[in-house]
Amino acid sequence: MNFKWNYTPPTAEQEHTAAELGEKLGINPILAGLLIRRGITTESAAKRFFRPQLADLINPFLMKDMDAAVDRLNDAMGHKERILVYGDYDVDGCTAVALVYKFLRQFYSNIDYYIPDRYDEGYGVSRKGIDFAKETGVRLIIILDCGIKAIEEIAYAKEQGIDFIICDHHVPDESMPPAVAILNPKRPDDSYPFKDLCGCGVGFKFMQAFAKNNNIPFSRLIPLLDFCAVSIAADLVPVVDENRILAFHGLKQLNQNPSLGLKAIIDICGLNGRELSMSDIIFKIGPRINASGRMENGKKSVDLLVEREYGMAFRQAKHIDEYNEQRKDVDRQMTEEANQIVARLESQKHQSSIVLYDEHWKKGVIGIVASRLTEIYFRPTVVLTRDENLATGSARSVAGFDVYAAIKSCRDLLLNFGGHTYAAGLTMKWSDVKEFRRRFQDYVETHIEPEQREAILDIDAVIDFKDITKKLHNDLKRFAPFGPGNTKPVFCTLDVYDFGTSKVVGREQEHIKLELVDSKSNNVMNGIAFGQSASARYIKSKRSFDIAYTIEDNVFKRGAVQLQIEDIRPTDES
Incomplete structure (x- = not known):
């Protein structure tokens, strides 16, 4: 990908403030x-x-309807x-169900959980x-992690004598379901100070309120924080404010004493014995939890996450790992087919969005394919497949563009939609797909900004190799956990040269293993540039x-640093 580099040099005032702050904190002014x-x-x-301190978590009773939710749970x-914990089949939904079920079963036995079948029941x-x-x-x-739009279904449940407590984080519609309590910080009438909780985070706040109301020590909730970290990473919510606290302590739990189900996944992935990061969740742990719902039924992931015996958990994790391998094969094939369609449709190349559909594509994988196409073509993307006379699909977006608003603009064509x-x-209806594509494209064309059509790489600081010390690297780790809102810092070094030993590596010779020098020091820096062999x-x-x-640990040389090269640009193009 050819990135446009975005860098704003600090002002003299910012440099002065950074020097002062760095001195007070004992860190390099670059990091300040x-x-x-x-x-x-x-x-x-x-x-x-x-x-980040757990004591700084927000009072859960500041969330609208929290009193009513706790009262109804106490009453039940x-x-x-009999209580049923019901959730979506993705990582956020499965971890949320596991968290609430595991916490409540310590105090109550008449409880079960349920994950709908993606292929038989659909979403929500x-x-x-x-x-x-x-x-x-x-x-x-x-x-x-769902339910905020299920007006008819929850009305039907009410007729059956069943009450609902909704814990969701998706954008509500103008009308909301007839539930006894709706916990959702995105409600327009909710003054809860942090709006970006994931579904698992809302479930955690509910359990925090329940514990507080029943004089259960907060310490009983700490073993469940690993689920919060997994869900925050996998759902790509901003890692700031309350999410940063939950992710920080959740990662600590994941590294020190994970739940048996997560430990089994960690062992299956070969991640044991190393410090786990948010990236490990996104690329290793999350996809395996997701794979069950994508290929078969997400309930198997919850079975694993709530398992009490390690031997059984390990067997379940192996089974889910097999689903993940199947998912990879399907994902690869569908992405290749989608790329061929884009290449064939000359018109798509000149449009601001991509809308693709194929009646044979697997419903559980279209979200991944939409993500891949967004990364390749840098355009808001919708991928659809057929389910009898219906088209169901997933949409993904580029930085700064609200794909939910684009879909909402076509709501008169839609039977159901949701997201963020x-x-x-x-x-x-399958018959409405072509009209949807036309109107979605019109909306994107009208509302997308020119800079949102480009792959932009934000540079945090320009530094020299002599600045990359062991102390800087260790202090940089304190900025973790990383994610949206607190991305891993991207550095730039100008005028570097091959030390003479860089080489192309990889099964298909697609990566470059680099040994580099700059003109400011004698430091030889190791680096890896994935997928950039063209350079x-x-x-x-x-x-x-x-x-x-970005600056990373060198996994092959303990204590050493490796640069993960995001982009390479000839100096004369600067």
């Missing part, structure tokens, strides 16, 4: 400058950023009613799920070039 770019300008704010438990609350609840004597359903700024799901000839020409990169 990164804090300032994040809006952290005082010593006390920096200490809160570096050491007091009257020994289904009549089949409500009928199951009715048949098994359920009187209260706690629904997580960068990801959404939708259902319509190898220029690098070996002994001409200078600029690199943009």
Whole structure:
């Protein structure tokens, strides 16, 4: 990908503030400058950023309807009613269900969980799920990571004598379901100070309120924080404010004493014995939890996450790993087919969006394909497949463009839709797909900004190799956990050269293993540039070039640093 590099040099005033802040904190002014770019300008704010405290979590009773939710749960438990914990089949939904179920089963036995079948029931609350609840004597359903738009289904449940508590984080419609409580910080009438919780985060806040109301020590919730970290990473919500606290302590739990189900996945992935990061969740742990719902039924992932015996958990994790391998094969094939369609449709190349559909594509994988196409073509993308006379699909977006709003503009064509700024799901009649594509494209063309059509790489600081010390690297780790809103810093070094030993590597010779020098020091820096072998000839020409990169641990050499090269640019193009 050819990135447009975006860098704004610090002002003299910002450099002076960074020098002062760096001295107070005992860190390099370069890193103090990164804090300032994040809006952290005082010593006390920096200490809160570096050491997030569970004591700073927001009072859960500030969320609208929390009193009603806790009262209804207490009432259900007091009257020994059967409770069903119901959730979406993705990572956020499965971890949310596992968290709430595991916490409540410590105090109450008349409780079960349910994950709808993606292929048989579709997204969210289904009549089949409500009928199951009715048949098994359920009187209260706690629904997580979905439900905010299930007006008809929840009205149907009410007719059956079943109450709902909704814990969701997706954007609500003008009308909301007839639930006894709706916990959703995105409600327009909710003054809860943090709006960007994931579904699992809303479930955690509910359990925090329940514990507080029943004088259960907060320490009983800490073992469940690993689920929060997994969900925050996988759902790509901003890692700021309350999410940063939950992710920081959740990662700590994941590294020190994970739940048996997550430990089994960690072992299956070969991640044991190393410090796990948000990236490990996104690329290793999350896809395996997701794979069950994509290929078969997400309930198997929850079975694994709530398992109490490690031997059984390991066997379940192996089974889910097989689903993940199948998912990879299907994903690869569908992405290749989608790329061929884009290449064939000359008109798509000149449009601001991509809308593709194929009646044979697997419903559980279209979201991944939409993500891949967005990354390749840098355009808001919708991928659809056929389910009898319906088209169901997933949408993904580029930075800064609200794909949910684009889909909402076509709502008269849609039977169902939901999501948030960068990801959404939708259902319509198959016969309406072409009209949807036309109107979606018109909306994107009208509303997308020119800079949103380009692959932009934001550079945090320009530095020299002599600046990359062990202390800088260690202090940089304190900025973690990384994610949206607190991305891993990208550095740039100008006028670097091949040391003479860089080479192309990989099964298909697609990567470059680099050994580089700059003109400011004698440091030889190791780097890896994934998928950038096209630059190898220029690098070996002994001409200078600029690199943009993140600073990582060298996994093959303990204590050493490796640059992960995001982009390479000949110096004369600067």
